[in-house]
Amino acid sequence: MNLKINLILIIFLMFSCKKESVEKSYSKKSNYLINANELLEIASNNKIKILDFRKKEDYQKEHIKNAIQIWRSDLENPNYVYSGMMPSSQQIERLFSDLGIESEDTVVIYDDKGLCEAARLWWILQVYNFKNVKLLQGGITAWKTINGDVSNIEPKFSKTSFKLSQTNKKNLFISKEEVYKALKTNTILLDTRTIAEFYGDYHKKGAAKPGRIPNSIHIDWAEAINFHGNQLIKPIEELEKIYSKLNIRKNDSIILYCHSGVRSAHTTFILTELLGYKNVKNYDGSWTEWSHFDNLPHEIGSSTTLKKNNHE
Known part of the structure; x- marks a missing residue:
């Protein structure tokens, strides 16, 4: 009995230490x-x-x-x-x-x-x-x-006069116009939606059409968390392995997008705060905005059934 208790205690301590280390x-x-x-x-x-x-x-x-x-x-x-x-x-x-x-x-x-x-x-x-x-x-x-x-009680706080700094930082932000200009450079575009959205098999409400921005690389934002478990962010070592498969260097210029800039904001956090990527921008409008402009290029389909709309 004592041996069984000791084994349970050891396993518990090992789990606790691992969690604390993470x-x-x-x-x-x-x-x-x-x-x-x-x-x-x-x-x-x-x-x-x-x-x-x-x-x-x-x-x-x-x-x-x-x-x-x-x-x-x-x-x-x-x-x-x-x-x-x-x-x-x-x-x-x-x-x-x-x-x-x-x-x-x-x-x-x-x-x-x-x-x-x-x-x-x-x-x-x-x-x-x-x-x-x-x-x-x-x-x-x-x-x-x-x-x-x-x-289940909603707290009540007195109104304040909240003020932001007068200095806005655009280092993590990129606009539609800037994304368009970046298509002609070596900037890397990461689409953080599901693979079905990336291929254009499905598009969420709000987007005008299915598809993706040309030459995008896919990485589902949820790869970074234990999505079907406790939904915690994965350990740093696992994150490094996941994103290293994209063959992107930490000094590369990277633009992230998703459907409306939510999932890509999560990946922005992972890359910049936990993995040390230096030049990352999140496209606010993402596919929702891009899809509304027929003059902007887009792709749809897999690499074997690729269709392009390359309006310049």
Whole structure:
């Protein structure tokens, strides 16, 4: 009996040490990741604002205590005929002011999609030079695992006068016009959608047609997380192996896109924050925007059934 107990204890300790080692490897790479135990230590600080980036119905069932609900529709610029474009700095300031977020607060974001939604907001805030951002590994599941407080009560915070820095950083951002110019260079385009979207067998609502930007390389964003498991980001060593298969050097110029810049924002985080790629830009409009312009070139099909529309 004692031998059995000892074996169970050894296995538990080995798993715990491995998990701790993985979490430490993340923290050494990026200041933007936080685990549940770290959040537990600071959650009661009034300068911490936790954002629950899930749909309202999921939030209302339960959420991390005092978390504020936010969704994609809160972060869209309405001045386009297509949806999903990032909000203006003025929109962010109004939204955060209404939510009760102060300019000096640290924002902790979680979702239930392996940080896909959270990484989109991280990217937007990076573009607007707001650095006080943390992404919660494992979301509410990890939080509940350590017995963190959950609630179904929506907190109320007094309105503030949230202001972004006057200096916007465009180092992670690229526009449609810039993507078009880059097609004539050695810039690498990574399509982070599903393989069905990449081939044009399927396109999500909002896109005008199926297809992809010419000469794109495919890498599904979900390769970076344990998609069918706990949805945690994979260890750094695994990530290195996954992206090394693309034969891209860390100093290459890289443009990422997906359907509307959400999944590609996640890959932007992985490449820049965890793997050290130096010249990465996320195309905000992504395929949704590109597909609306018939004068822009596109491809559809696999390499054996390739069809092109090369309007110059």
